[in-house]
Amino acid sequence: EDQDLLLAAAYVSDAQYNRNVPFETSPQAIRLYYFYNHWAMQAATYFFICVDLSLALFEEPALFPLPFLVTSIAEVLCLTAFFGRLVHFAKVTPQMVFWKDTKNICIMVTIVLTLVDLIVYGILEALNVYGIRWSRALRPVFLINFPESRQIRRAFRSIRNTLPDVLYVFLLFIFSVGTFSLMALKLFGDRGLKTVEGSPYFTNILDIAFELYVLVTTANSPDVMMPAYEFNWWYSLYFITYIIINTYIFMSVFLAVVYNNYRKHLKNEIRTLAYLKRRKMIEAFNILKVKVGTESVVKEAQWRRLVKVVAPDISSSHLELLLRILDEGQKGHVDKVNFLRLPDLLNIQVITINVKRHPLEAWMPRVYQSVFVWAYDVIILINAIFIALDEKNPFISYAEWLFLSLYIIEILLKLYTYEPRAYFGRKQFWNWFDTLIIIAALVATVANTTIQSARKYNSQQILDIVLILRILRLLRVIVSIQRFRVIVTTLINIGPTMLTFGGLVLVVYYVFAIIGMEAFHGRVHFFGPNSTSPDALTCGNSALRDSAFARGKYCRNNFNDLGSSLILLVELTVVNHFILLANGFALVTHQVAKLYFIGFHIVVVILIVNIFIAFILEAFFVAY
Amino acid sequence: EDQDLLLAAAYVSDAQYNRNVPFETSPQAIRLYYFYNHWAMQAATYFFICVDLSLALFEEPALFPLPFLVTSIAEVLCLTAFFGRLVHFAKVTPQMVFWKDTKNICIMVTIVLTLVDLIVYGILEALNVYGIRWSRALRPVFLINFPESRQIRRAFRSIRNTLPDVLYVFLLFIFSVGTFSLMALKLFGDRGLKTVEGSPYFTNILDIAFELYVLVTTANSPDVMMPAYEFNWWYSLYFITYIIINTYIFMSVFLAVVYNNYRKHLKNEIRTLAYLKRRKMIEAFNILKVKVGTESVVKEAQWRRLVKVVAPDISSSHLELLLRILDEGQKGHVDKVNFLRLPDLLNIQVITINVKRHPLEAWMPRVYQSVFVWAYDVIILINAIFIALDEKNPFISYAEWLFLSLYIIEILLKLYTYEPRAYFGRKQFWNWFDTLIIIAALVATVANTTIQSARKYNSQQILDIVLILRILRLLRVIVSIQRFRVIVTTLINIGPTMLTFGGLVLVVYYVFAIIGMEAFHGRVHFFGPNSTSPDALTCGNSALRDSAFARGKYCRNNFNDLGSSLILLVELTVVNHFILLANGFALVTHQVAKLYFIGFHIVVVILIVNIFIAFILEAFFVAY
Ligand code: NA
Incomplete structure (x- = not known):
């Protein structure tokens, strides 16, 4: 009977997270399936995907050069991990399904091709012959084809x-x-x-x-x-x-x-997802159902055990709440219709809120409404002006502390009003936002004072981050204007899907960057901003003499490492000076190179950017 | 009773053309209203609006200079016409409605302001003092505010x-x-x-x-x-x-x-329009209705007279068709529900089609399907290659005649298949398109041969038009590919609304052009493409020395006449080199000038271009 519960819980869990992996129902396979879905295994997979993708930073042409031996060992390690994950998956899913799924075939073929490429390149390198690491453009295949990336595949x-x-x-x-x-x-x-x-x-x-x-x-x-x-x-x-x-x-x-x-x-897609979710829940129900009178139901005790397997961390009050929703008549069992609602209910966050009035509001409500809230907007405005002014003035750097104390007082008052646990509830985004900004500003101001008094200006990047953190506190204006909050909330709600989108863009950029690096690396050189070398005027390539590319000093835009390539691809996405850049790289190679740039434009600007716009349009239509 | 018929017909006509002008119902006012809506009166109004707007071509800074006296007389003439039209409107519409309508007030105020400006400028000119013709920026008010422009107002x-x-x-x-x-x-x-x-x-x-x-x-x-x-x-x-x-x-x-x-x-807007249309039709019905049994209806004879007043050119077969649709039971009268459908039915075009088979299709259907249709696509392709080749080759210019005869044969075959009247039906857009392209190409080729043999290359623009007409025949490819036709048909269907859009853009461009001309004319000079004058390197303004504007040779982009201004505004709409142009005009005047360019960007790119895109999106969503 424990096996049945595990199987049913696996179905419910799949329904909750929209997983659509057919798995064997033998006790061993179910246990393997639980292990397969364990967060540590998923995190490990993503870790190896990240390592594999970032290898391009260390391979020739490298941003941080490492010997071929090191990167190839790392790559073989990643491939082993991917293969292991695939074998694990093969043990979970039925044989027939496994071999029919192109995703698995893709991964296997890519592993083999990468190994072949590694060996060929290693031999060529040993013989001092120039070779192309073409299999690097295939690396995003791993990111796309593992079951976890179903959003990107969609x-x-x-x-x-x-x-x-x-x-x-x-x-x-x-x-x-x-x-x-x-x-x-x-x-x-x-x-x-x-x-x-x-x-x-x-x-x-x-x-x-x-x-x-x-x-x-x-x-x-x-x-x-x-x-x-x-x-x-x-x-x-x-x-x-x-x-x-x-x-x-x-x-x-x-x-x-x-x-x-x-x-x-x-x-x-949404229709299909809803259908699959429903089917899985029906399967789970059929496993656990018992007859009560003429009706098939799941007994309360059984239902409790199921939920504890699906969501081990659930609080007992949350469990009781769910039960009260699904067993409205308190009959001691959950019927089929209510059972099917379980995954959606599990996805809803529950918080308890306890609201007092703001002390100032209780004391003098009119003043709170009209003065207190606006006063802080004015304070932020004055703060912005102070930031813009010269900070070497000691008066201004003391004023910093005044502003910070004012902000901290406001937050403490709010913490007193609401209980801290309610104030920092999981969905209380704006409170988190507000507090984090103030803490960041506090840390930044302390760090700045420390560094300035120590007179050790050695870490430029830390100083820059400190600076940005201090300016970010101006974002508090958004918190206090209702209409701004609506717009930003809409944008933040589409954040998770935006991440999917980021994955998609990463895949396309990575492939184009690898191809670009193979085709154009070393053709254009950057000699530093203050170089007086005569070669700096032609980006180190005589083919660029008198070209708009060299005259406009665009030498820094090149394919000499992954970082530069990605930045260049962003510039091409923005499209401006597209022709100047394309002409430059056509001059140092061949006119055919323009096809690379036109191809990038079609894929990224015509397809992906338009999907991005479509996606924001849709999100706003739903929100408004 | 004739008066009643005229009044009802006026309501029906208003419903058909979506006019929403309240008018008096006295016999004289109705006759004036008919006269007001006469196409000749409307055409005259548009003619005077065009004349008024195009005056900017002839006034300083002028594309084609005319003395101030001539343009001011023309403007006074236009103003008189506008005033006459307004007086006519005042006689048609009730007093109260007339004076409450801001559109009429707007027109009157603009007429007065323009007269004041004309007089002041005339006096200043007589005294040789520099004056600004600021009222010219108000001219689009006439285009917007006459009742005929309700689309632009919408x-x-x-x-x-x-x-x-x-x-x-x-x-x-x-x-x-x-x-x-x-x-x-x-x-x-x-x-x-x-x-x-x-x-x-x-x-x-x-x-x-x-x-x-x-x-x-x-x-x-x-x-x-x-x-x-x-x-x-x-x-x-x-x-x-x-x-x-x-x-x-x-x-x-x-x-x-x-x-x-x-x-x-x-x-x-659509909901309001439908409501108003319905209300007008009910008024018309109430005027004409008689009791038959318990039902209110309009008798067939009365209905026929009404339709003949509303649509004087209607054919008798069309009239019978309408009657058969609206009087389904052939009871000799039209009931209320059917009566309300009249304006929509009048807006539908009716054609009679009589299809034979294409002679080639009848003779050998397989060959027609697979070979004949494709053969003409291949012919167009070969034709395109011939056009691209050097036309001085006599063989190629003879080939022109061959292609043309092939096209004409195809059209004659089609004309034989369908009857000419059906082939050139009003809604047979693609047949018209095809035939016009071929006729244009024929005219162009004949004209080209004549001009070439006469060796009088004096009218460059006619030659250019001839050339474009010859190339346009390649558009026949669109006719023969079904999917292309669908896309182009959708675009053509939104054509009328696109014209509205053109009116909107014209208004905004005109206002910005007039302001730009007043602010920037004469600041930047263009010395001709081959000028060797040293001033050509600074666009005749020393403030532009070493500026990107002068170095990039953008002097032709200036506000020295209406044509140049409008072209420059198109360039600003495209946005590229926006900053270079804005900086150039800020250099020759003042940094504040950048506000003009930012303002243009906000109004045209952020608002109008986005509405244009929204509008095409909507049209495609409806069509697909
Ligand atoms: Na651009």
């Missing part, structure tokens, strides 16, 4: 489902760009116009198509139009038409199509 | 209703920019960093706030980050955080808020 599925519709709009868009390119070639090709740099203007159809594609990103506006516009104002109409059709209408249509599919897909 | 109302919600997000956004500015001042102010231009980096809080505001538009990315990033990669995190929060999240929240309000507002 996001990828959402993108995949969007593709057919986006594809047709994209083809029409490409057709439009092509037609406009042909027009531009015929209109401007024979005029002998010159660009600002003095090169011929719009004479090659491929260059024109690239320039016009980039105009959609707005990155070369208005430069691309200037020679024609200077020749005759009439030609500006061509570019304005192009911008209206391609930049505004087509980009909005992309957003519309992506958003529409996102919504449709989201609805389907 | 768009403005939609924006106004959005403002309170947008305001709070905007305040929070400004707060965020302010906090980040303070951080930047503290982090970078004392480092002694220099920008690429060699000026001090991030030392003044106002400059920082402006740069960071512009970073939201992405226009100064990544330049704004480079000095800090070169100093220490660690600082790039500050900018990436800023971009994520302010560029991505806040800008999406703006879109969300604008979109949400737009949707809400649209729903209310």
Whole structure:
């Protein structure tokens, strides 16, 4: 009977956390399944994924160089861990299901490919032959394909489902760009116009198509139009038409199509999740049910034992509360309909609140309402001005302590009003926020005074963090203005999904960074901000002589290590100077390199950024 | 009884065209109301509005200069026309309603202000004193406030209703920019960093706030980050955080808020319109109704006379069709419920179609399906390649004629298949499109051959149009691919609303252009693309020496006439190089000028472009 309880609890737990892993129901498999879902095992998996991904920081081209032997041993260790996790999973799930699941096949293939790549690269390195560590671009496979990352997979599925519709709009868009390119070639090709740099203007159809594609990103506006516009104002109409059709209408249509599919897909996913959750709860119910009269029910004692297995840390008052909700008639058992509600109830946080009045409010309610609350907003404003002023003035640095004491007094008054346990309840986000900001400011001010008096300005980064913490206290203004709080609360509620989104972006960025590092590392050098070396003017590459890239001093934007690559990819996501950067890397390699940048633009800006916008739109529509 | 019919017809007509003008019901007032709604009167009003708005092309600073006397006489003429139209309206509508309507007051005040401005400016000009024609910025008032422009007013109302919600997000956004500015001042102010231009980096809080505001538009990315990033990669995190929060999240929240309000507002407007339409139809019904048994109805003869007054051009078969729909039981009268459906039915276009099979399809159906349709796509593709090739080759210019004959044969075959009247039905958009493109290409090719043989290359613009028409025939590809047609049809269906949108943009652009011309005209000069004058390097203004504006050769972007101003405003809408242009005009006037550019950004990019995107999103959601 204990086995039945464990099995039922596994189903309930799966329903609570939306896990959809079919598992064997033999006693041993169930115990293995509990072990598989243990938080320590999951944390270990994520730890090894992080280690595996961050290896790119230490491999050539490295931010912190380590010998190949060290990184390869670390990688083999990670692969072993992944393989172990997979074997564990194979013991839990039925054989047939395991081998039919592409996720598992993906992981195995990637492990094998990585090992092959490691061995080949090791041999080549031993023979002093140049090799490419191509398998590094496959590392995000591990992040995507483990059962724990079902959120990220859902996001990828959402993108995949969007593709057919986006594809047709994209083809029409490409057709439009092509037609406009042909027009531009015929209109401007024979005029002998010159660009600002003095090169011929719009004479090659491929260059024109690239320039016009980039105009959609707005990155070369208005430069691309200037020679024609200077020749005759009439030609500006061509570019304005192009911008209206391609930049505004087509980009909005992309957003519309992506958003529409996102919504449709989201609805389907939620429906499926609800269906699967219900099915698991019915299975759990069928295991535990007994007949009372004509009705199938779960007895109170059995139900209590189940909940204690599912949520071992539950308080007895919380357990009683749940029981009272699910057994309304106090009949000593839970019927089927109420049993199915258990996972949703378990996901709700319960807090007990005990409200007194603020001492000032009790003492003089009018003053509290009108003066006290506003007074603190004014104090914050004055504080902001003081921060902006020169802090070397001793009067100002003493004032710091005054502000801090005022804030601390306010929080202590609030702590007295509400009980500390209620004030710091799990969902009392704004109280936590307020207190943390003040504590941070206190720590920062103390640290600042200590460091300043010790006159040891050696850790710049700690000083910077201290500084930021002190300024962050201005965020208290948000706490005191109701409308601001609504907006920020909405943003914070979408935080968890935003994290999923971060995972998705990380995967795409990582793959593009690895490819970019293999293709462009060492081609562009940065010589420090104050370098007087003549090579600094060409970023150490003569192909960049007189290029806009070198003239604008963009040498720091390169693919020479993972950190720089990721920052460069962020710049490309923002899109501005997209063409300048793409041209720079095309000059130091080959014109084909532009395809890398266009590909990045399509994947990140047209697909992912639009999904991000769609996602914020949806969150706000639900909240408002 | 004729009077009753006219009155009822006026109500029905108002319901059909969604007019909401209360009018007097005296026989004379009804006749005046018919005259007021006559298309010629409406066309005349729009004509005078166009003349009034385009006067800015001829007034100093002028694109085509005319003496002040001529433009002022034209303006007085326009004002007289507007006043006449207003008087006409006053005779139609009840006194009380007329004087309570702010639209009418607005028009009258604007007429008076314009006259005052004209007189003052005329006197100043006679005395050779410099004056400002400030009333020119008020001209769009006429476009907005006449009853015909209810669509544009609705768009403005939609924006106004959005403002309170947008305001709070905007305040929070400004707060965020302010906090980040303070951080930047503290982090970078004392480092002694220099920008690429060699000026001090991030030392003044106002400059920082402006740069960071512009970073939201992405226009100064990544330049704004480079000095800090070169100093220490660690600082790039500050900018990436800023971009994520302010560029991505806040800008999406703006879109969300604008979109949400737009949707809400649209729903209310549609509900109100439907209610008003219904009320007018009930009034018309009450005028015409007679008792038949217990039921109130409109007799068939009366109904026929009504429809002939409302739609004088209706064909008798169309009339019979309408009657058969509304009098289902053929009882010889129309009941109330059916009577209310009349305006919606009148708005539906009716066509008769008579389909034969395509001769090729009848002859060999398989070949038609698989070969014939695709063959023409291949022909268009080959045609595109031929257009791209050098047209001086005689073989290629002969090939033109071959392609054209192939296209014409296809259209003739189609005309044979469907009857011409059905093929060119009013709603057969794609047939019209196809035929017009081919006719245009035919005209263009003939014109091209004539001009080339005559060797008179004197009209560049006609040649350019000919060229574009020849290339436009590639758009036939859209006709033959079903999925493309769906997308383009959706875009075309939102065309009329897009025109409203165009009106809205025109109003805002016009006001900003007039203000910009008054503030900045003559400050920046363009010396022609090949000028060797030393002044050309500073755009004729020594304040621009060594500025990025002059170095990048942006002199053509100025406010020296209405055309240049409008093109510059389009460039500002696209946002790229926003900061460079704003800085240029701040240099030649005063730093305060930046407020003009920030104001333009808030109104056009944050409000209007977002409404445009919301509007395309909504149209696509409805269509998909
Ligand atoms: Na840009």
